[in-house]
Amino acid sequence: MRAEPDGPEDRLRRFATIWSRAVFPVTSTSLTRPEFEERLLPLARRLSEALRARTYDAGEGRAVGAALVGAHCTEPEALSQTLDCVDAYLVLYCGGDGAQEDSRARAARLQSAMAAGYAEALRQRTLAEQEAIARAALEAQGAVARALHATEARFRAVFEGAAIGIGIADLDGNIIQVNGALLRMFGVTEQAMRARVVTEWTHPDDAPQVWRLYEELVRGEREHYHTEKAFHRPDGTVLWTNLTVSLLRDADGNPQYQLALMEDTTERRLLNLRLRYEATHDALTGLPNRTLFFERLEKALSAGDGQRFGLCYLDLDGFKAINDSLGHAAGDRLLVEVADRLQSCATAPGEMVARLGGDEFVALTTGTDTEREVDELADRIMNALVTPVRIDGRELLVRGSIGIVEGPAGERGPAEVLRSADITMYRAKSAGGNRYEMADAEADARAITRHGLTTALPAALDRGEFFIEYQPLVHLGDGTVRGAEALVRWLHPQHGVLGPDRFIPLAERTGLIVPLGRWVLEQSVRQAREWQERHGGTGATGPLRVNVNLSPCQLTHPGLVQDTVDILERAGLEPDALCLEVTESALIGADDDLLKPLRRLSEMGVDIALDDFGTGYSNLANLRRLPVRILKLDRSFTQSMQQFPADPVDLKIVEGIVSLAHSLDLAVTVEGVETGAQAEQLRILGCDTAQGWYYARPGPPERLHELALVDATG
Amino acid sequence: MERPAWAPRSIDISMPSVARMYDYYLGGSHNFEVDREAARRAMEFVPGLPKIMQANRAFMRRAVRYAANAGITQFLDVGSGIPTFGNVHEVAQEASPGAHVVYVDHDPVAVAHSQAVLEGKDGADVVAADLRKPRDILESPRVERLIDLNRPVALLLVAILHFVEDTDDPYGAVAELSDALAPGSMLVVSHACVEGIPLPQERAEGAVDVYKDIRNPLTMRSRDEVARFFEGYDMVEPGVVPMATWRPDTAPEDEDPYAFAQFAGVGTKA
Numbered sequence: 001m002r003a004e005p006d007g008p009e010d011r012l013r014r015f016a017t018i019w020s021r022a023v024f025p026v027t028s029t030s031l032t033r034p035e036f037e038e039r040l041l042p043l044a045r046r047l048s049e050a051l052r053a054r055t056y057d058a059g060e061g062r063a064v065g066a067a068l069v070g071a072h073c074t075e076p077e078a079l080s081q082t083l084d085c086v087d088a089y090l091v092l093y094c095g096g097d098g099a100q101e102d103s104r105a106r107a108a109r110l111q112s113a114m115a116a117g118y119a120e121a122l123r124q125r126t127l128a129e130q131e132a133i134a135r136a137a138l139e140a141q142g143a144v145a146r147a148l149h150a151t152e153a154r155f156r157a158v159f160e161g162a163a164i165g166i167g168i169a170d171l172d173g174n175i176i177q178v179n180g181a182l183l184r185m186f187g188v189t190e191q192a193m194r195a196r197v198v199t200e201w202t203h204p205d206d207a208p209q210v211w212r213l214y215e216e217l218v219r220g221e222r223e224h225y226h227t228e229k230a231f232h233r234p235d236g237t238v239l240w241t242n243l244t245v246s247l248l249r250d251a252d253g254n255p256q257y258q259l260a261l262m263e264d265t266t267e268r269r270l271l272n273l274r275l276r277y278e279a280t281h282d283a284l285t286g287l288p289n290r291t292l293f294f295e296r297l298e299k300a301l302s303a304g305d306g307q308r309f310g311l312c313y314l315d316l317d318g319f320k321a322i323n324d325s326l327g328h329a330a331g332d333r334l335l336v337e338v339a340d341r342l343q344s345c346a347t348a349p350g351e352m353v354a355r356l357g358g359d360e361f362v363a364l365t366t367g368t369d370t371e372r373e374v375d376e377l378a379d380r381i382m383n384a385l386v387t388p389v390r391i392d393g394r395e396l397l398v399r400g401s402i403g404i405v406e407g408p409a410g411e412r413g414p415a416e417v418l419r420s421a422d423i424t425m426y427r428a429k430s431a432g433g434n435r436y437e438m439a440d441a442e443a444d445a446r447a448i449t450r451h452g453l454t455t456a457l458p459a460a461l462d463r464g465e466f467f468i469e470y471q472p473l474v475h476l477g478d479g480t481v482r483g484a485e486a487l488v489r490w491l492h493p494q495h496g497v498l499g500p501d502r503f504i505p506l507a508e509r510t511g512l513i514v515p516l517g518r519w520v521l522e523q524s525v526r527q528a529r530e531w532q533e534r535h536g537g538t539g540a541t542g543p544l545r546v547n548v549n550l551s552p553c554q555l556t557h558p559g560l561v562q563d564t565v566d567i568l569e570r571a572g573l574e575p576d577a578l579c580l581e582v583t584e585s586a587l588i589g590a591d592d593d594l595l596k597p598l599r600r601l602s603e604m605g606v607d608i609a610l611d612d613f614g615t616g617y618s619n620l621a622n623l624r625r626l627p628v629r630i631l632k633l634d635r636s637f638t639q640s641m642q643q644f645p646a647d648p649v650d651l652k653i654v655e656g657i658v659s660l661a662h663s664l665d666l667a668v669t670v671e672g673v674e675t676g677a678q679a680e681q682l683r684i685l686g687c688d689t690a691q692g693w694y695y696a697r698p699g700p701p702e703r704l705h706e707l708a709l710v711d712a713t714g
Numbered sequence: 715m716e717r718p719a720w721a722p723r724s725i726d727i728s729m730p731s732v733a734r735m736y737d738y739y740l741g742g743s744h745n746f747e748v749d750r751e752a753a754r755r756a757m758e759f760v761p762g763l764p765k766i767m768q769a770n771r772a773f774m775r776r777a778v779r780y781a782a783n784a785g786i787t788q789f790l791d792v793g794s795g796i797p798t799f800g801n802v803h804e805v806a807q808e809a810s811p812g813a814h815v816v817y818v819d820h821d822p823v824a825v826a827h828s829q830a831v832l833e834g835k836d837g838a839d840v841v842a843a844d845l846r847k848p849r850d851i852l853e854s855p856r857v858e859r860l861i862d863l864n865r866p867v868a869l870l871l872v873a874i875l876h877f878v879e880d881t882d883d884p885y886g887a888v889a890e891l892s893d894a895l896a897p898g899s900m901l902v903v904s905h906a907c908v909e910g911i912p913l914p915q916e917r918a919e920g921a922v923d924v925y926k927d928i929r930n931p932l933t934m935r936s937r938d939e940v941a942r943f944f945e946g947y948d949m950v951e952p953g954v955v956p957m958a959t960w961r962p963d964t965a966p967e968d969e970d971p972y973a974f975a976q977f978a979g980v981g982t983k984a
Contacts, residue, residue, distance in 0.1 A: 025970070028741040028764060030771035030800040032963045072799055074741035129743035133734065133796070136744075136827035141725045143822065 008094075015093040016044040019085045023068075026077040039071050047086065047114075048094035051106055061113025066121035068114075074125070079118045083111050165241070165262040168248075171218045171255055173198035185241070185264045187233050198258070203230040203238070217247050220255035228265070240266045282355040284332055285339035293354035293362055294414050300366040301417065303409040310374025310406040312363040312381060313421035314342070317399040317433035319359035330391050335359065337391075338398060341384040345377065362421070374406045378436045401428035402436035423447040449495075454506045456492070461516055465491050468523050469698035472707055473547065473669065473691050476683040481708045483545030485581070485691060486524035487698045488516070500549075508553045517554045518563055524548045525571045525578060527701050532577070535708050544708055547579040547609065552586035561597045564606065575605035579630065583611045587626060595627065602627035609669065614657070623664055631661045633687070635672030641681050642674060651685065658686040725822055730928040732877065733795035733824040739767040742798040744827065752928050759920030760913060762972030767873075769973035770904055773957040774872045775805050777902045777980050780950070780961065781868040782809035784982075786900060788867045790857070792818040792845050792891075793874025796827050802870065803838040812837065814860040818851055820844040845874060846882045848890040866898035866983075873976065875943065876906040876933050877925075888943050897983050901947050903954075904978035905940045906932060910956055912971040940977050947981025954979035 004010060020037035029036055043064045050060035068082060086107060095103040159166055165182030169175045175194050183190055202211070207227055216222040224246040231239040241262040248257040280292035288296070300309040316338065323331035335355075342353045342361055350366040363381060365373045381402060388395040403424025405417050412420075420439045426447075428437040460466065470484035490498040507513040528546035535544055554560060568575055580601065587594075587610070602608050609630035610623075614637055623631075633654065640650040661668045673679050673692030682690060696707065730752035734745035738753045741764070745753075757763050778789065787810050791802045794817035803815040817828050817840040828840040839860055843850040851857060861867055869891060878884035892901065911918045918934070925932040941954045952959065956974035958966045966973075 028739075028768050030768065030775050032772070033968070034964065072741060074743075126743040129798075132830060133737075133744040133746070133823070133827060136830060137725065137727050137746075137823045139826040139830070140822035141727075143826070144725055 011093040012044055012048055013041065015048070015089050016041045018089055019044060019082065022081040022085045023073055023078050026075045026081060027071070027073045028075070029072045036071070043067050044094075047090055047110060050110055051090060051094055051103060052096040052098075056106060056109060058109070058113040061110040062117030062120070064110075065114035065117025065119070068118055069121035069125055074122060079115060082118075083115065086111055086114070165260075165264070167193075167260045167262075169198050169258050169260070171258065173218070173258075176257070182262065185239055185262065186231065187235060192234075198260075201231055203232060205230040205238075214245070217245060217258060218255070220247065220249075223247050229262075238266070239264065240269045282339075285336050285355050287339050287343065287361075288352060288354040290354065290356050293352070293356065293364070296352055296354075297364060297414040297417065300364065301409050301412065301414055303366065305410075306368055307366065307409040308368060308370040308407060309409060309417075310365045310370035310377065311404065311417060311421050312374065312378050312436070313403040313405075313418070313425045314361045314363070314381060314400045315425050315429065316359040317401055317429065322396065326391070326394075333391050334389055334396060334398070337389045338385070342381060345380040345384050351377070362418075370406055374404055378402050378404055382434075382436065399434040401425050401433045403428055403439060404436055405439040419448075420444050450506060453492070453495075453498075453503055454510060457503065457507055457510060457512050457516075460490060460492070461512065461519065465493070466516070466519065467491060468520060468527070468701075470527070470546075470701055470704050471691050471698040472696045472704055473545070473689050474695045476679065476687055476690050481544070481704065482689060483528075483547060483577075483579070484704050485547040485698075486520060486527070486549070488520050504551060508551055511553070513551045513553045514557050514559075517551060518567075521548050521564065522567050522571075525567050525573050528577050529571045529573045530701070531705060531708070532573070534705055543574070543577050544704070545577050545579055545607075547581055549581045549611065550586075552583070555582060555586055555594065555597070561600050564601060565604070575601075576607070579607035579609050581609040581611040581632065582628075584613050584615065587622075590626075595625075599627045602629070620660060623661075623666070628666060630667045630669055631657070632669045632671060633657065635670075635692075638670050638672045638678060638682065638692075641678045646681060651681070654682075654687075655685050662686065727823065731821055731823060732925070732928075732930045733819065733821045736767055736873075737796045737798055739764040740771065740798055742796070744796045744798065752924060756921040756924040759917045759924070760911065762912070762970065762975070763921070765970045765972035766975045769957050769969070770873050770976060771800050772973075773904055773960055773976075773978050774802070774870065774902070775800055776961055776963065777872075777978075778802055778805045778868065778870070779809050780980065781900050781902070782806050782813060784900070786810075786866050786868045786898075787813045788861050788865065789813060789815040789870060790818065790851075790861060790867055791815065791870040791872070792851065793871065793877070794819050794824070794828065794840070795821070796824050797831065801831075803832075803835070807837065814838070816841055816857050816860050818843050818845070818857075845871070845878060845884075845887055848887050848894075851891065852894050863894055864896055866900070867895050868900045868902060869895060870902045871943075872902060872904045873906070875903060875940075876935065877930055879931055879933055885942060885945075889945070892946055892983065895983055899983040900950075901944060901981045901983070902978075903940065903943050903980075904957055904976045905943075906934050906975070907937055907940060907956075907977040908934045909937055910975040910977060912975070937977050940979070944979060944981040947983055950980040950982060 016037055020033060020040050023040075024033045024036050027036065031039065046060055046064055050057060053060075065079070068078060073079070073082075090107050090110075091100070091103045159179050162179060162181055165179065165185045167175060167178040167182050175196055175198065178190065178193050183193060186193065198214075199211075206229060210227050210229060213222060213225040213227070217225060224244060226242075226244045229241055229243045231241065233239050242265050244261045246259045246261075247255055248259050250256045280289055280295075281287065282289045297309070297311070300307070303309075319331065319334075322334060338359075338361070339353070339355060342363060346353045346363050346365070348365070351364065353361060353363045355361050363377055365377050367373065381400070385398045385400055388397050390396070403421045403426070405421045405424065407417075423444050424437050424439040427443060428435050431437065467489050469487050469489055471487060472481045473483045473485060474480065475482050488500055488504075490503055492498050504513065507516050524546045525548075528544060531544040550560075564578075564580075568578065580598075582598070598608050607629045608627055609632050610626065610628045611632045612634045613631045614634045637650065637654050637657075640647045658668050667688040668686070669689045669691070670682050670687045671691055673682065673690045673694045675694055678692075679690060679694055696703065727746060728748055730748045734749040735753040735756075737744040738750050753763070760766075781789070782805075787806075789802050789806050794802070797817070802817070803813070806813040806815055815838045817832075817838070819825050819828070819840070820843060822842060825840055825842045832838050832840060837860065839856045841851065841854045841856045843854055845851070852863075871888065875884050875888070878887065888901070892899075908915070908918070922932050922934065937954055944954070952961070954977050957976045957978040958969040958973035960978045960980075962969075
């Protein structure tokens with residue numbers, strides 16, 4: 001619409017401009033003032049038209065008032081400015097041609113209507129906005145509440161559905177809430193549970209610190225603790241749990257509740273007990289086994305002052321024979337019967353019987369008076385075995401050997417005690433069995449050394465710890481050296497030089513005697529060959545010979561003959577320069593099979609000497625049968641000749657033996673010659689050769705060479 | 715129902731809310747007495763607060779129009795509060811029909827109100843999230859539904875950054891949001907500035923204390939500090955300036971002195 005200068009339209013615009021300038025500063029619109037003026041222009045037009053309308057319409061004034069609120073003129077000052085503006089300028093710019101009074105009256109009425117319309121609209125808007133914001137606040141709170149409820153519901157589901165028992169109590173122990181799992185574990189109703197107080201839940205098996213931890217927690221000094229705990233169930237059974245108790249604090253950090261989480265471990269515990277029983281008991285006899293016995297022994301040995309222990313180590317005599325002849329089933333039944341009898345022997349507190357394995361049992365007694373008790377215990381055991389055991393209609397006589405160890409606690413460890421008992425038991429067995437022996441430190445020490453040597457033997461041979469000394473054999477007739485006996489020694493790293501009596505029996509028991517014996521033979525033969533080379537060998541006295549001992553074990557070894565032949569050939573030594581010494585006892589009762597290798601060797605030219613003659617059965621009639629060339633008289637015959645005059649009876653005996661030997665075409669060698677008188681006596685009695693300290697102690701091979709050299713030059 | 719990440723433990727409407735105070739400054743009635751009481755206390759120190767807010771709305775209106783005229787059709791208004799009038803979606807959709815707008819606020823009441831206002835409106839939605847956790851904003855399903863981050867977005871941070879304390883790393887938050895935006899996107903910022911308030915500093919600090927009391931501390935920053943938010947952006951003329959002088963429609967001389975109290979600027983992402 002084009003506004004002619006000072007035309008009605010231009011005047012209307014000027015009114016709107018004035019109006020907008022008056023109101024704009026008190027509005028909060030984001031429109032610019034010109035934009036705002038554009039917004040007022042239609043309102044100004046409506047006022048202008050209402051002013052000039054034939055009939056007055058209050059609705060127009062109200063609508064304009066309301067529209068002001070719609071244009072965000074919510075400050076009451078905006079109404080005031082508007083009304084002032086209308087009052088001053090509306091009639092001036094928009095009044096018609098009619099009477100001024102009428103126009104002014106109409107304008108006044110329009111102002112009233114505008115005020116009413118503005119107030120009504122502002123009230124509506126205020127109420128609407130208040131309601132909107134209240135609804136928004138409610139909605140927001142509702143959303144939070146729903147979220148919290150969902151969270152709570154979820155936690156409740158976790159709480160109720162949990163497989164572990166959960167309980168919440170206040171700090172006085174009053175139970176506030178428990179879940180289904182907890183009720184099922186205890187086997188009670190929720191009411192019954194909530195009537196309880198945590199501190200009533202004591203149990204005799206409670207760990208000593210449990211209730212101290214509890215007190216610390218409820219006092220707020222501890223955040224949580226974990227324990228294994230037992231509870232009484234109403235039905236009298238016991239509930240075992242893995243229990244974790246945590247302290248719950250409020251938002252300010254003050255202790256508020258205690259939370260208990262418990263896992264039912266009753267079954268697992270039973271299983272563990274069962275497994276533990278099986279791990280600690282012998283399946284056959286039901287007796288405690290080695291594991292449990294060691295635990296108990298350890299406990300007994302670590303008991304306090306004044307406490308002692310007594311131990312009986314029982315091994316049945318000849319059990320292997322029963323097993324072998326009647327079968328394992330019978331053997332097992334015998335063991336069960338023995339176990340039952342032993343069990344009845346050790347019924348007092350502090351006593352126990354265990355099966356260590358096989359036919360080995362132990363009985364343990366503890367306390368302060370075990371010196372007496374252990375003897376009684378051993379007696380009871382021996383008595384319990386007296387009655388024969390009936391198996392498959394047979395009466396089996398059961399005998400046992402017992403080793404007893406008794407002593408104060410705190411001195412020895414279980415392994416040491418048991419070893420001592422074992423050694424002692426073997427002593428009882430070697431003494432014939434069916435008896436008991438008391439442990440004795442010296443016997444133990446011997447056995448222990450023996451054991452140590454036995455285990456060290458194989459390595460000693462590999463490491464070259466053995467060496468050989470030679471003791472000259474002297475011809476009694478002319479006093480010349482004819483040869484030497486090879487004597488093996490062990491240079492032990494700890495024990496020093498050991499004689500054959502210390503280790504040959506051990507080597508025999510372990511079978512090491514075969515390689516050791518072969519080594520000795522090799523060394524000796526090689527040595528004999530060396531002597532021959534250095535000594536020139538074949539004088540009037542013949543070559544220097546070497547005597548080597550053969551143990552019974554070697555005698556039965558199938559490779560004996562072949563080994564000997566090989567060794568002689570390798571060294572290049574004539575068989576007649578070698579003499580093998582065999583003890584008389586090794587040949588007692590020897591049959592042809594055993595003698596065959598000796599015969600073969602003898603036929604080859606190797607001399608066989610019967611060593612230690614006179615100590616055993618000395619079956620003279622047997623001598624004829626043996627492929628023996630030499631008798632070596634035991635030193636016990638020569639000992640009496642050290643005095644002067646010698647015992648005439650001994651002289652007669654030696655004379656008889658020599659005469660018998662010579663009649664069988666056997667030479668006689670005597671051992672242990674220590675004095676010149678002795679040597680002279682033996683020469684008179686007709687002995688052929690001698691060895692002993694009188695001539696020389698065993699020594700290195702060079703010594704023999706020197707001695708032989710003296711003979712040759714002297 | 716999942717507990718929404720934004721949901722606080724409880725909503726305490728006995729505490730004043732910055733969004734409702736803003737509404738009160740603008741003559742609205744979306745507020746409670748606690749809000750009005752706090753707003754009146756702040757106005758005792760800075761009587762021109764309503765004018766500042768009004769000028770802020772006017773700046774935002776100009777900036778949104780500028781962005782829409784520059785071809786931007788997606789608007790992300792973080793810290794939207796309680797929109798009474800001249801809302802971004804109204805301004806934007808007037809200039810660019812079909813434009814998409816997502817409002818973001820962390821005040822659950824403001825969000826609930828916006829939801830009611832926007833009910834049934836296409837192309838506009840509201841997200842409950844916090845500027846201090848930009849990832850929550852960017853990964854919100856509603857943002858993903860309405861905003862295509864491969865195309866330019868106008869990111870509006872109008873009168874909100876001064877409510878992020880330095881310890882909450884406002885620069886990091888802006889950078890994280892900016893990183894997600896496509897080249898050609900615009901950053902729109904207005905910020906309370908120490909230089910701008912036409913009052914002695916003690917008076918301004920009195921108002922700052924009020925906001926501290928209501929646990930919404932207000933951090934005034936210098937013009938240079940405000941300019942730093944635009945790192946990586948080319949400034950739209952005239953740069954970071956007092957609000958009333960940013961591309962005004964009318965002569966700035968006519969404006970109320972308070973209309974210069976905040977500094978504002980718009981930048982375009984290179």
